[in-house]
Amino acid sequence: MTHTLRSPRPAAFRLRSPQDLAAGLLLAAIALGGLWLARNWEAGSLAMMQAGFFPRLVCYFLLASGLATMFRALTADAPAALAWAWRPSVAITVAVVAFAALLDKLGLVLAILALIGIGGLAGRPLRPGPFTALWATLASTCVAIFSWGLGLPLQIWP
Incomplete structure (x- = not known):
């Protein structure tokens, strides 16, 4: 055989x-x-x-x-795919679109406020103190860089 x-x-x-x-x-x-x-x-x-x-x-x-x-x-092996996180995906997308839509109407500072407020729905909500600190820091940094530093003709306030 x-x-x-x-x-x-x-x-x-x-x-x-x-x-x-x-x-x-x-x-x-x-x-x-x-x-x-x-x-x-x-x-x-x-x-x-x-x-x-x-x-x-x-x-x-x-x-x-x-x-x-x-x-x-x-x-490369990877763990099994997790379920899609709809809430953060939708919240971040809506926040970015709202920022773009509101920038000319409300100005940079308030558009950033809307961005942070809507984007905050993606996770645990921020307490008022950290929310205000984040908004103030981000808004002042963006105004300093884009408006004053680069001289872009951005509306800062409505």
Whole structure:
């Protein structure tokens, strides 16, 4: 009786971390969308940068991060995916959109107040003292940097 020796099967790619794959796909999609939006902008060169240089550079780094994260999904074991945290995701998204919508109408200081107030719904609410300290610090720092330091024509108050 003869025995046939089986050759070992080639190792197939096995998805070890579905959440890393999802995160990598999201990063890559955002990067590709940004590259598509900046497709008509002149990039220039390192010596003479133009409007499209930095956005494209950021998108390329984001794409590389997405690809590395997707590769990690095949090579590194990760714990099972947790349930989606809807409340923080919605609260942070609404806070950023509200900030953008209110910046011209209410000014920088009050738009930051709305940002912190709505964003605070993502987790445990802050007590009034820490909330006020966070708002005052963030608002004064943003006014100092963007309005005074960089000279951007931002409305500070309504």
